Structures are given as structure tokens and as C-alpha cells.
Amino acid sequence: MQVLRAEEMYDWDRKAMESYGREGQVLMENAGRAIAEEILRKFPETEKFLIVIGGGNNGGDGYVIARILKDRRRIATAVQVVPDEKIKGDALYHKRVYEQSGYSLSSLSEEVWNENTVLVDAMLGIGVKGALRAPFDELVSKVNESQMHRISVDIPSGLPADEGVKEFQAVKADTTYIVQAPKQSLFLDHTAGYYGEWKVLDIGLPPMASPKVSREIWTEGAFAESFPVLPGSAHKGTRGKGLIVGGGRMMPGALMMAARASIRAGAGLTTAATVRDIIPYLTPSLPEAMFAGTGESSGVISSVDPEVLEGKDAVAVGVGMGREPESRPVIEMLLSRTSGPLLIDADGLYHLRFLLDDLKKRQEVTVLTPHFGEMAHLTGEEVSEVKRNPFSLSRSLAYEYGVYLVLKGPNTIITTPEGSQIIEPSGNEGLSKGGSGDVLTGVLLTMLMQHESPVKALANGCFLHGRTAELLISKNRTVLDLLPTDLTDGLSLTYRTFLPR
Ligand SMILES: NC(=O)C1=CN([C@@H]2O[C@H](COP(=O)(O)OP(=O)(O)OC[C@H]3O[C@@H](n4cnc5c(N)ncnc54)[C@H](O)[C@@H]3O)[C@@H](O)[C@H]2O)[C@@H](O)CC1
Numbered sequence: 495m496q497v498l499r500a501e502e503m504y505d506w507d508r509k510a511m512e513s514y515g516r517e518g519q520v521l522m523e524n525a526g527r528a529i530a531e532e533i534l535r536k537f538p539e540t541e542k543f544l545i546v547i548g549g550g551n552n553g554g555d556g557y558v559i560a561r562i563l564k565d566r567r568r569i570a571t572a573v574q575v576v577p578d579e580k581i582k583g584d585a586l587y588h589k590r591v592y593e594q595s596g597y598s599l600s601s602l603s604e605e606v607w608n609e610n611t612v613l614v615d616a617m618l619g620i621g622v623k624g625a626l627r628a629p630f631d632e633l634v635s636k637v638n639e640s641q642m643h644r645i646s647v648d649i650p651s652g653l654p655a656d657e658g659v660k661e662f663q664a665v666k667a668d669t670t671y672i673v674q675a676p677k678q679s680l681f682l683d684h685t686a687g688y689y690g691e692w693k694v695l696d697i698g699l700p701p702m703a704s705p706k707v708s709r710e711i712w713t714e715g716a717f718a719e720s721f722p723v724l725p726g727s728a729h730k731g732t733r734g735k736g737l738i739v740g741g742g743r744m745m746p747g748a749l750m751m752a753a754r755a756s757i758r759a760g761a762g763l764t765t766a767a768t769v770r771d772i773i774p775y776l777t778p779s780l781p782e783a784m785f786a787g788t789g790e791s792s793g794v795i796s797s798v799d800p801e802v803l804e805g806k807d808a809v810a811v812g813v814g815m816g817r818e819p820e821s822r823p824v825i826e827m828l829l830s831r832t833s834g835p836l837l838i839d840a841d842g843l844y845h846l847r848f849l850l851d852d853l854k855k856r857q858e859v860t861v862l863t864p865h866f867g868e869m870a871h872l873t874g875e876e877v878s879e880v881k882r883n884p885f886s887l888s889r890s891l892a893y894e895y896g897v898y899l900v901l902k903g904p905n906t907i908i909t910t911p912e913g914s915q916i917i918e919p920s921g922n923e924g925l926s927k928g929g930s931g932d933v934l935t936g937v938l939l940t941m942l943m944q945h946e947s948p949v950k951a952l953a954n955g956c957f958l959h960g961r962t963a964e965l966l967i968s969k970n971r972t973v974l975d976l977l978p979t980d981l982t983d984g985l986s987l988t989y990r991t992f993l994p995r
Pocket residue numbers: 503504506507521522525548549550551552553554555617618619620621622623624625626627628630647648649673674697699
């Protein structure tokens with residue numbers, strides 16, 4: 495499913511009407527009807543509805559919804575909150591249909607704000623611009639203060655559809671019925687919460703006319719379909735031989751978690767490279783792994799023998815490595831000498847800031863997996879700015895350095911060097927614990943060795959990680975006690991659920 499910006503949504507709409515014979519009035523009927531049916535399904539017993547109608551096409555959808563609710567004998571109070579001259583085009587057509595059905599409009603008296611009434615917010619859609627003007631500024635506050643269940647039509651009124659907007663005032667919806675395609679703000683840290691529970695409804699825009707943007711949501715169907723089938727004749731070489739460089743005297747656990755996750759995800763052979771002293775302590779928890787000792791300076795990795803790279807299908811570096819400058823040459827060496835995919839995470843990303851020229855020179859597949867803070871460090875932006883513009887900042891970085899970028903968060907955004915984007919929304923707050931990222935690194939390393947397409951490898955790895963957290967919560971864990979190490983052992987749950995082979 496594509497995720498669109500407002501302008502892209504309008505293009506689709508325009509093209510549907512201009513080149514594919516779709517009528518605006520029909521599309522509006524479809525939108526309103528689809529939403530009204532959902533409302534009736536969700537509230538089969540509720541009698542009273544309040545529909546607040548604004549001046550654009552969002553308000554037009556509101557007229558259709560009000561008519562259908564009344565047709566179904568519900569007590570639907572429709573209030574138009576803008577002067578009559580603001581209602582134009584398709585919205586005016588549907589206002590007339592509403593009136594010709596014998597239905598009338600009400601005024602916004604105090605009695606309509608009743609907690610036993612469900613509120614349908616059809617004030618403003620994706621056409622909102624700038625700070626809210628009267629009467630919407632006061633209405634949005636009033637709506638948010640009310641105790642009513644709030645259903646927003648397409649988008650919570652006042653909320654920007656696109657990334658980048660800093661200040662806004664918007665309805666905090668309990669439920670949002672999104673018209674045709676989710677908009678960018680559904681996936682942004684500071685706006686996602688306004689949508690409440692959400693569902694996307696098809697209103698009949700022709701898929702042939704959809705805008706040529708590659709910004710898609712990754713689904714369980716995509717996972718099951720694109721996950722490579724392991725032949726019965728598989729041997730460890732088929733599954734991939736991976737190397738993880740990381741850990742040190744202070745953070746051996748990060749390496750342990752990444753290596754174990756890589757093995758559990760299905761790698762043929764995983765080698766963990768770290769300072770020699772800690773290897774004996776790691777072996778009991780990693781009996782399947784191989785180990786390689788690295789050069790050491792005051793407890794941190796200071797060098798890796800390039801011979802360790804021989805026969806490795808992919809390499810990951812950075813977990814638990816520390817930020818001491820002594821480790822920097824390791825990243826420098828790996829950037830120039832790793833011939834397969836190279837994944838850089840955690841402290842490796844910290845060092846990378848000082849090695850951007852080397853990064854640019856590298857031709858082979860390179861994957862960076864920053865969280866918001868690491869992305870801010872890499873780009874020199876404020877964290878808040880990264881959170882507000884994750885799509886465009888990811889694209890610029892991926893394009894400038896020719897890398898695959900996995901910007902981690904509740905909605906992880908994966909970007910290819912060409913700028914295609916996948917949104918991977920699985921997971922829950924149980925993952926916001928030190929170590930979840932290390933597990934992800936191990937999983938991604940394995941996926942990179944087994945998939946032909948790096949972007950599918952990354953999307954599937956993020957899905958595997960996030961969906962495992964969800965399945966564990968639905969079984970015997972909670973978001974409070976979930977541990978990153980539970981994820982590793984829980985990977986089987988996701989495999990068994992979605993790839994029952
Ligand atoms: N394919 C589609 O895109 C379809 C979209 N539909 C609906 O149409 C909506 C988009 O319609 P519009 O483009 O008319 O946009 P809106 O319904 O968001 O209305 C925009 C109007 O609101 C007013 N406005 C904008 N910013 C404001 C502010 N800050 N303060 C006060 N008033 C402000 C202006 O008068 C502006 O013309 C969608 O969200 C969706 O609900 C449906 O009708 C069916 C088809």
C-alpha cells in the first residue's frame with residue numbers, strides 16, 4: 495500500500511477524473527458511504543451522531559455520511575460550521591442531495607456536545623494550510639475537550655498530511671477512516687498519535703492512475719511472499735557465512751545478542767570478532783558461533799585482520815564497540831575491504847561521521863541502521879528535525895552516500911540509494927530497551943545473506959523483529975518485561991506463523 499503526500503493524493507484524484515472518467519461526485523459518495531458503513535459497523539447500537547462539516551471536500555464527505563446515517567434511522571445532527579458560500583463543487587452537490595432528502599442542518603448549540611453521541615469530524619481534510627482560523631481553532635479545542643468518541647474523516651482536522659510541519663492544532667481522534675491511501679503524517683513521531691485507531695478505505699480511485707511514488711507499507715503478505723525458500727539441499731554456505739565485529743570489555747552483551755540473533759534467524763555460520771579476553775566468556779552462550787580475536791587498545795577493538803573477511807558473505811559492525819577513536823580504523827578498513835554487504839550500526843555509526851569520504855567512495859552494498867539520535871548525529875540535524883522529516887532526510891542521506899538506510903523507530907523507514915522507501919510498522923514499546931537494536935543487527939545480517947534484494951532483506955528483517963515482539967506480547971510477555979534476548983528465541987514464533995514450511 496502506497497503512502498502519499500497531499501499533492502500526490504490530489505494528483506491521483508485529478509487523473510482519475512480527467513483521464514479515467516471518474517466523477518468527483520461519485521468518488522465523494524464512495525468515500526462518505528465507505529466511512530458511514532464502517533461507523534455503523536463499529537457502533538451498531540449507538541443512536542446519536544454529531545457530524546461537524548467544514549468548507550472543503552472533507553465537509554462534502556461529511557454531508558454524505560450524515561445522509562446515510564439518517565437514512566439508517568440514526569439520530570444524526572449535522573452542523574455546517576462555515577458560511578454557505580464556502581460550500582462549492584462536489585460538496586455543494588452533496589449538500590443539495592442531503593437537503594433534497596428532506597434532511598436539515600442544525601446549529602452548534604451546547605446540547606450537541608453530549609457524551610452519548612459519537613462525533614464525526616469532517617471539518618478539514620488534507621487541504622489544511624497554516625494556523626487554524628476561526629471557527630476551527632476554537633472548535634478543535636472544544637472537540638478535544640469533549641468526552642465523545644471522535645471519528646475523523648480521512649485525517650484528524652488540522653493535522654498536516656505531509657512531513658515537515660512544526661506547529662499545528664488538531665483533533666485528537668479515537669478512530670480515523672483514511673480515504674484511499676495513508677498519508678505521511680500517519681507514520682511521524684509527533685503526528686501518528688492523533689489518528690487513534692485507523693483503517694484505510696478504498697473509494698474507487700483507479701490503481702492505474704496512482705502516482706508513481708515508491709513509498710510503501712511492508713505487510714505480512716509481502717514478508718511471506720518475498721522470503722526466500724531454503725532448498726532441501728541447503729548447506730551452511732547456502733544460508734550464508736556472516737561476520738559481526740563489535741563488543742569489547744565493557745559491552746560484550748551487544749555482540750552476544752547480535753550473533754545469537756543472526757544464528758537463530760537462520761545464518762549458516764556466524765563469526766563474532768572481538769577483543770580476545772572476552773571470548774571465553776561469550777562461548778557458553780554462543781556455542782554455535784565461531785570467534786575471531788581482534789587487536790585491542792584499553793579494552794576496545796583497535797584493529798581487525800582483513801583475513802577474517804575471507805569467505806564471509808556479509809559483515810556487520812558497531813554493536814557494543816564503544817566510541818573511542820582507537821576503534822575508528824576498524825570501520826575505515828571494513829569500508830574499503832568488505833566486498834559483500836556491510837551493515838554499520840550503533841557506535842559504528844558514531845565513527846562513520848568522521849569517515850564520510852570513505853563511505854562515499856565505497857561501491858558495494860552498505861546499510862546504515864540509525865535510530866533518530868544516531869541519524870541526527872550523522873546528518874548534523876536536531877533530533878526533533880529528524881523526527882519531523884524522516885522521509886526526506888533519509889532520502890537525501892541514502893542518495894548522497896549511495897547507501898541503504900534503516901531509520902529505526904515505531905515506524906521504521908527503509909530507503910534505497912535510489913530513494914525508494916518502505917515503511918515497516920510492526921513492533922511495540924516493549925522494544926524500547928537497550929539491546930533490541932543489537933538483535934535487529936543480527937537478524938538483518940542474516941537476511942542480507944539470504945535475499946537477493948537488499949531492500950527486501952531489510953524489510954523482512956525489520957518485520958521479523960517487530961512481529962516477534964508483537965507475538966510475544968500476545969502470548970506470555972508484556973511490553974514491560976519483554977527482553978531483547980526473548981526476541982531472539984521468539985523468532986521461531988514469527989517463522990512458524992508466517993512461513994509454515
Ligand atoms: N481522492 C480524494 O482525494 C478524495 C478526497 N476527498 C476528501 O476531500 C478532502 C480534501 O478536500 P479539500 O482539498 O477541499 O480540502 P479540505 O477539505 O481540507 O478543505 C480545505 C479548505 O479548508 C479551508 N482551510 C484550509 N486551511 C485552513 C485553516 N488553517 N484554517 C481554516 N480553514 C482552512 C480552506 O477554505 C480550504 O479551501 C480529503 O481530505 C477527503 O476527505 C473525498 O471527497 C473523495 C475523494
